[in-house]
Amino acid sequence: xxxxxxxxxxxxxxxxxxxxxxxxxxxxxxxxxxxxxxxxxxxxxxxxxxxxxxxxxxxxxxxxxxxxxxxxxxxxxxxxxxxxxxxxxxxxxxxxxxxxxxxxxxxxxxxxxxxxxxxxxxxxxxxxxxxxxxxxxxxxxxxxxxxxxxxxxxxxxxxxxxxxxxxxxxxxxxxxxxxxxxxxxxxxxxxxxxxxxxxxxxxxxxxxxxxxxxxxxxxxxxxxxxxxxxxxxxxxxxxxxxxxxxxxxxxxxxxxxxxxxxxxxxxxxxxxxxxxxxxxxxxxxxxxxxxxxxxxxxxxxxxxxxxxxxxxxxxxxxxxxxxxxxxxxxxxxxxxxxxxxxxxxxxxxxxxxxxxxxxxxxxxxxxxxxxxxxxxxxxxxxxxxxxxxxxxxxxxxxxxxxxxxxxxxxxxxxxxxxxxxxxxxxxxxxxxxxxxxxxxxxxxxxxxxxxxxxxxxxxxxxxxxxxxxxxxxxxxxxxxxxxxxxxxxxxxxxxxxxxxxxxxxxxxxxxxxxxxxxxxxxxxxxxxxxxxxxxxxxxxxxxxxxxxxxxxxxxxxxxxxxxxxxxxxxxxxxxxxxxxxxxxxxxxxxxxxxxxxxxxxxxxxxxxxxxxxxxxxxxxxx
Numbered sequence: 335x336x337x338x339x340x341x342x343x344x345x346x347x348x349x350x351x352x353x354x355x356x357x358x359x360x361x362x363x364x365x366x367x368x369x370x371x372x373x374x375x376x377x378x379x380x381x382x383x384x385x386x387x388x389x390x391x392x393x394x395x396x397x398x399x400x401x402x403x404x405x406x407x408x409x410x411x412x413x414x415x416x417x418x419x420x421x422x423x424x425x426x427x428x429x430x431x432x433x434x435x436x437x438x439x440x441x442x443x444x445x446x447x448x449x450x451x452x453x454x455x456x457x458x459x460x461x462x463x464x465x466x467x468x469x470x471x472x473x474x475x476x477x478x479x480x481x482x483x484x485x486x487x488x489x490x491x492x493x494x495x496x497x498x499x500x501x502x503x504x505x506x507x508x509x510x511x512x513x514x515x516x517x518x519x520x521x522x523x524x525x526x527x528x529x530x531x532x533x534x535x536x537x538x539x540x541x542x543x544x545x546x547x548x549x550x551x552x553x554x555x556x557x558x559x560x561x562x563x564x565x566x567x568x569x570x571x572x573x574x575x576x577x578x579x580x581x582x583x584x585x586x587x588x589x590x591x592x593x594x595x596x597x598x599x600x601x602x603x604x605x606x607x608x609x610x611x612x613x614x615x616x617x618x619x620x621x622x623x624x625x626x627x628x629x630x631x632x633x634x635x636x637x638x639x640x641x642x643x644x645x646x647x648x649x650x651x652x653x654x655x656x657x658x659x660x661x662x663x664x665x666x667x668x669x670x671x672x673x674x675x676x677x678x679x680x681x682x683x684x685x686x687x688x689x690x691x692x693x694x695x696x697x698x699x700x701x702x703x704x705x706x707x708x709x710x711x712x713x714x715x716x717x718x719x720x721x722x723x724x725x726x727x728x729x730x731x732x733x734x735x736x737x738x739x740x741x742x743x744x745x746x747x748x749x750x751x752x753x754x755x756x757x758x759x760x761x762x763x764x765x766x767x768x769x770x771x772x773x774x775x776x777x778x779x780x781x782x783x784x785x786x787x788x789x790x791x792x793x794x795x796x797x798x799x800x801x802x803x804x805x806x807x808x809x810x811x812x813x814x815x816x817x818x819x820x821x822x823x824x825x826x827x828x829x830x831x832x833x834x835x836x837x838x839x840x841x842x843x844x845x846x847x848x849x850x851x852x853x854x855x856x857x858x859x860x861x862x863x864x865x866x867x868x869x870x871x872x873x874x875x876x877x878x879x880x881x882x883x884x885x886x887x888x889x890x891x892x893x894x895x896x897x898x899x900x901x902x903x904x905x906x907x908x909x910x911x912x913x914x915x916x917x918x919x920x921x922x923x924x925x926x927x928x929x930x931x932x933x934x935x936x937x938x939x940x941x942x943x944x945x946x947x948x949x950x951x952x953x954x955x956x
Contacts, residue, residue, distance in 0.1 A: 338454075339480045340366045341727035343471055344720060345458050345516075346487035347375035350701030350712035352441055353401045354485045354720030359451040360400060361788040363724035366452045366479060367445060368471065375453070376406070376441025378709065379489075380534050381640050382434040382632050385560065387417050388760035389710040390427035391741045394776035396713055397561045399784040400794050402444045403713040404560035409568045410437035412634060414557035423872050424769045425762045428558045433569055433633040454479070459515040467695040474515075483723035485698040487716055488516065489677075498650060498673045500593065523694050526681035530757050531596070532707055533611050533645035533674040536653045539667040540631065540639040547662040548575040551628065562777045563797060575629035577660045579612070579644070584623070586656040587616045587648070595647035595674050611674070612644040612656070627660065638669055647674035679705045682749035687734040688722035689715060689746065698723045704749055707757035714742045721789060733787050738767050739779055755933045766937030770880045774872050777801070804866040805873075808849070808859065812839035812870065815856050825854050842874035896926045896947060909942045 340363075344355040347369030355367040369375055384407040385393050397404030411430035418426045445453055462470035462478060470480035495502050520527070551574040557567060594613045610618065615625055628642040646653055650671040657663050682704040684691055690698045700719040701712035721733055735743035744765045749758060762768050771779070781798045784790040790798075816835040823829060827847060829836075838852050849867035853860045859867070900922055904915045914934060923929035930940055 337478050340364050342483045342723045343479050343481040344485040348489045349709040350487035350716035353713040354700055354716035355451055356402050357717045357720035358724040359448050361724045363727050364450055366454050368454045368456055370457055372455055375445055376438040378434050382432045384432055385429035387427040388762045390429055391773045392710040392714045392760055393560050394773045395740050395742050395780055396717055398777040398780040400790045401717050406440045408559045408561050408564040409440045412569050412572050413553035415554050416558045423774050424772050431630055435633050460519050468697040482727035483696050485719045485723050487701045489702045493678045495676045496673050498671055525684055527678050529676055530679050531674050531676040534672050535641045535644045536668045536672040537670040538639040539669050540637045542665055542667045544662045545575055548577055551576055570634055572631055577627050577662050579625045581623050582659045583656050584616045590652045593649050612646050646672040679703055681753050683753045685750050688732045689719040705754035705758055707759055711760055741771055752933055763936040763938050769876050769883045808862045808866055808870045811856055811858055813837050839874050842871055898923055907942050910939055914939055
């Protein structure tokens with residue numbers, strides 16, 4: 335293949351690249367996915383797990399738009415857990431431990447079987463240019479691939495350097511070469527570049543762990559899957575184990591801090607503060623004598639165990655010492671040492687809301703190259719970049735997402751307006767509209783948009799249409815019937831005799847009231863499926879809160895110009911994280927709008943500051 339022509343070409347077969355290429359092909363663009371190695375497609379280079387708090391919301395949104403991550407994760411899942419199950423649905427996050435091999439196999443099948451999507455093996459070394467615009471790629475073998483749009487998803491490969499202790503060498507991840515030539519080529523665009531780092535723990539041989547000493551962590555008995563099209567588990571389910579670091583572990587680490595790549599001064603890049611290395615934990619949380627470590631299987635046919643919580647860049651022999659100091663791991667064998675990897679990223683403020691570079695027409699970026707971390711953040715960006723690259727190539731309108739309709743919109747707005755000072759990770763606290771941006775209603779929010787822009791296929795269209803018909807029928811039954819307190823009390827639903835009639839939809843928002851409790855009053859509700867009944871209950875529960883949330887958000891926008899005194903006592907705000915307190919004390923913002931632009935600031939934190947300002951104003955006027 336010396337010359338080929340496509341509408342869109344996507345560089346990189348990781349999570350961003352796969353959902354970018356698939357999205358591009360779904361909207362009808364002739365698409366190519368270029369990857370160094372075919373068997374590198376869908377590789378889970380860090381923890382073989384998908385989802386979590388905030389991240390699980392992103393996976394649901396990707397799925398609502400007919401993306402691939404959720405479906406593949408469901409096929410590969412060997413343990414499913416709904417995080418924050420005891421809290422409200424708005425902050426619950428689905429998570430799955432995945433079989434690494436199944437995930438890779440299923441993702442490869444998705445990429446090679448979809449019409450209009452071609453997979454090409456090769457190393458990208460240069461861009462084809464038409465003036466200032468990118469119009470294709472040049473591979474290391476001299477092949478040229480022409481395209482109307484290019485999506486770059488290089489992950490940690492852009493001038494990646496792997497660090498283990500005082501040793502370092504070029505690499506995109508363990509066992510793979512870095513994209514150095516492409517990194518040098520990017521310099522010509524004069525983009526604002528920076529360096530970030532991430533880390534992994536050592537991989538352990540599960541056959542050498544004494545599981546009898548460890549606490550077992552099983553999955554949920556009623557697993558919550560990612561895809562709205564998934565009904566059943568595909569793989570055998572397994573448990574994880576839990577051990578803990580101890581004072582001996584911490585002393586070994588303290589004694590060798592100078593040999594850590596990060597603490598020894600070998601790494602310039604900034605790492606993720608919310609997912610610290612074990613060295614970070616020992617230094618930053620010196621008062622803690624123990625940290626939890628989750629021992630997570632990497633597959634059903636794989637003995638490798640991922641010890642979640644002890645990522646490191648210490649020398650291999652030190653890793654062995656501190657790992658063996660933990661209960662159950664006294665005789666463990668390390669299959670691969672942990673390492674830190676440092677890589678280039680582009681300041682995402684150089685991007686527009688389509689994830690296209692403003693100053694380089696035709697070039698879109700997605701994933702860790704934009705300063706994010708995590709499979710889920712990468713795949714969500716990939717979907718947006720692939721969709722918009724395709725729309726540009728086909729002469730269609732751009733598609734953007736807002737903070738009010740999705741976590742995808744929250745993430746892209748955060749990245750393009752605030753930039754990053756550390757690898758960006760999604761949290762539910764980043765969203766001011768999180769009561770309406772729930773994982774359970776991602777399809778209601780986004781599938782209509784996906785249908786409108788050509789992303790959603792016939793199978794999902796039919797399933798979604800049926801679901802919405804059922805929900806509409808149920809809601810009509812609930813809203814059209816109003817009942818008195820007397821009727822409610824007669825049917826076992828305790829309410830004060832205030833004489834006020836309420837619709838059954840309003841009653842459904844009462845604590846511990848389910849659709850089943852209302853069947854005696856409205857028998858037709860029994861005809862609704864269990865899934866529809868559960869969704870109606872969640873929608874009813876949040877209806878009033880969502881209205882109040884929208885009012886609060888409007889008030890906050892009005893109050894953004896409120897001044898903040900220079901001596902404002904941030905320490906007095908119990909709800910603020912120590913990290914945000916430090917940043918606020920350092921910046922000393924003069925008003926709420928300026929405070930809102932501080933990296934890591936959340937709407938909830940701004941609301942706390944505003945409430946304190948209002949209270950101080952009332953105290954002074956009293």
